[in-house]
Amino acid sequence: MVKQIKQWVRGAALGAVVLLAACNMGPATFVNTDITGSALVANFKLKDLSGTERTMESYKGKVVAMFFGYTHCPDVCPITMQQWNEVKAKLGAKGDNLQVLFVSIDPERDTPELLKKYVPQFNPSFDALTASSLDELKPLLTGLRVFAGKVEGSSPENYLMDHTSASYVFDQQGRARLLVRHNADSAPVVSDVEQILDGK
Numbered sequence: 740m741v742k743q744i745k746q747w748v749r750g751a752a753l754g755a756v757v758l759l760a761a762c763n764m765g766p767a768t769f770v771n772t773d774i775t776g777s778a779l780v781a782n783f784k785l786k787d788l789s790g791t792e793r794t795m796e797s798y799k800g801k802v803v804a805m806f807f808g809y810t811h812c813p814d815v816c817p818i819t820m821q822q823w824n825e826v827k828a829k830l831g832a833k834g835d836n837l838q839v840l841f842v843s844i845d846p847e848r849d850t851p852e853l854l855k856k857y858v859p860q861f862n863p864s865f866d867a868l869t870a871s872s873l874d875e876l877k878p879l880l881t882g883l884r885v886f887a888g889k890v891e892g893s894s895p896e897n898y899l900m901d902h903t904s905a906s907y908v909f910d911q912q913g914r915a916r917l918l919v920r921h922n923a924d925s926a927p928v929v930s931d932v933e934q935i936l937d938g939k
Contacts, residue, residue: 767939770927772918774907779915781805781907783879785842785868788855793868795913801838802935803909804919807885807902809845810857815904815921816841820861822925823906827862829929833936836911841867844876844887845900883907883915910935 767775781795781803795803804823808816820841827834841858843849846869849857854867870876873887880887885903892898908917908931916935919928 767916767931767934769917769931769934771920771923771931774915774918777915779884779907780882781879781909781913781915782882783868783876785870785875785879786851787866787868788851788858790851795909798838798840798909799913800911801836802911802932803838803840803913804906804932805840805842805883805909806906807842807844807880807887809843809900809902810849810853811845812900817861819904819906819921820858820865822923822928823865824862825925826928826932827864829925830933830936833933836936837932839865841865842876842879843867843869844873844880844885844902846870846872846876848896908932908935911938 767773784792784794787793804826806816806819806823808819810816820839823839827837827839830837839862841854843854849869851869854869858865858867876887879885887900887902890899890901904921906919906921907915908919910916917931919931
């Protein structure tokens with residue numbers, strides 16, 4: 740009888756472990772906008788800060804947070820980059836598997852030299868993708884339905900860029916998973932990204 744009880748206890752404990760594991764492997768429950776299974780795709784062939792040509796395949800195995808901006812941006816861009824730095828820090832060791840990419844939508848002014856000074860100041864691990872023209876960016880902008888357009892200023896050199904302010908998050912296989920609005924609270928973003936890092 741005692742032997743049967745011990746076997747039952749061991750079986751119940753094993754069942755509880757399996758149940759907990761199953762719960763942990765359940766689908767992701769995001770606070771930010773879930774774009775899993777959408778038609779959005781990051782189709783690009785652009786250069787990074789080192790001048791190396793990159794595609795989404797280059798980042799396979801990492802979760803990628805992609806933001807579209809420009810170095811002369813007065814507010815949205817620096818705030819967003821600071822937010823991603825905060826998210827990466829709060830993820831702790833898991834943050835090593837999060838790659839933040841700043842995609843310049845102002846190739847006319849955002850030279851590689853300028854981007855090398857601008858992007859790493861938010862976090863040394865952050866990278867940038869650059870194009871020689873907006874036409875070269877079109878496949879990526881179209882694939883993610885991102886808007887980018889010049890707003891004329893007081894002179895040909897002094898202008899702003901109107902652009903989509905949200906960030907896109909892709910899983911380790913390069914699939915679009917999450918849309919994070921500008922100025923989103925960092926705690927839910929950390930929770931959402933952590934689920935993707937955990938393979939959900």
